[in-house]
Amino acid sequence: MPSDKALDSWMKTKILSGADRLIMKEITDFKWDSLLILRPYSMPDRIEDDLDINLSMIKYTGIDFGDNTNVLVYLYQGEVVNMVDFDRYPGDFSKNDPELISKSKAVFEITITGQKNINGDKWIEIVAVK
Numbered sequence: 001m002p003s004d005k006a007l008d009s010w011m012k013t014k015i016l017s018g019a020d021r022l023i024m025k026e027i028t029d030f031k032w033d034s035l036l037i038l039r040p041y042s043m044p045d046r047i048e049d050d051l052d053i054n055l056s057m058i059k060y061t062g063i064d065f066g067d068n069t070n071v072l073v074y075l076y077q078g079e080v081v082n083m084v085d086f087d088r089y090p091g092d093f094s095k096n097d098p099e100l101i102s103k104s105k106a107v108f109e110i111t112i113t114g115q116k117n118i119n120g121d122k123w124i125e126i127v128a129v130k
Contacts (some may be wrong), residue, residue, distance in 0.1 A: 001057040003085040008022055011084065015091040015110055015124060016050040022091075022126060024106035033083055035101045039094035040067040047098050061085050070094055089117045091126040101128060 010027045024035060036051070038044065042063050044055040055073065057080045063071045070093040074082040088094065091110065107129045115123040 001080065001083055003061075004082050007082070008086060011086065012090055015126065020110055021129070022108040022110055024108075025061045025103050028074070028082075030074070030082055032076045033103050034075045035103070035106045036073040036075065036098065037074065037093045037096045038063045038071040038098060039096065039103070040070065040088070041065065042071070042098055047066050050098075051100060053080075053100075055080065058083050066111070075100070089119075089121060093126045095125055095127045105129075 006026065011022065014022055014027060036047070036048065036053075038058075038061075040063065044059050044064060047053075048055050050063045051112050054073065058073055061069070061083075063069065067083065068088055070086050070088060072084045072086055073080055077091060083108055086093065093108075105128070108126045111127065112123045113125055117123055
């Protein structure tokens with residue numbers, strides 16, 4: 001399954017707009033009921049077993065050995081329906097645990113940290129509101 005470039009663009013625009021929250025149901029236009037965030041070095045095989053879901057459609061992303069992206073996996077009734085292979089800049093989702101987040105709870109705080117990336121841009125963390 002290819003990464004959803006339109007959703008990727010919407011997310012980047014929202015993150016860089018100065019907003020303090022990213023509400024996933026407001027920026028998606030497809031049917032989904034849960035979201036899974038795979039942070040760098042996530043092991044899809046292990047997560048499949050832990051959550052009893054099939055991630056075969058996203059295994060080619062290289063998330064298990066790469067550290068430059070997060071993979072956001074959208075599911076409907078346990079099946080993958082969309083995904084975004086999202087660069088860690090302009091928004092890093094890696095502080096989120098690999099768990100299924102319901103659509104109604106897929107709300108994330110956008111925080112600009114004091115750190116900078118290798119290009120000198122301010123580091124932005126995207127963390128689920130608990």
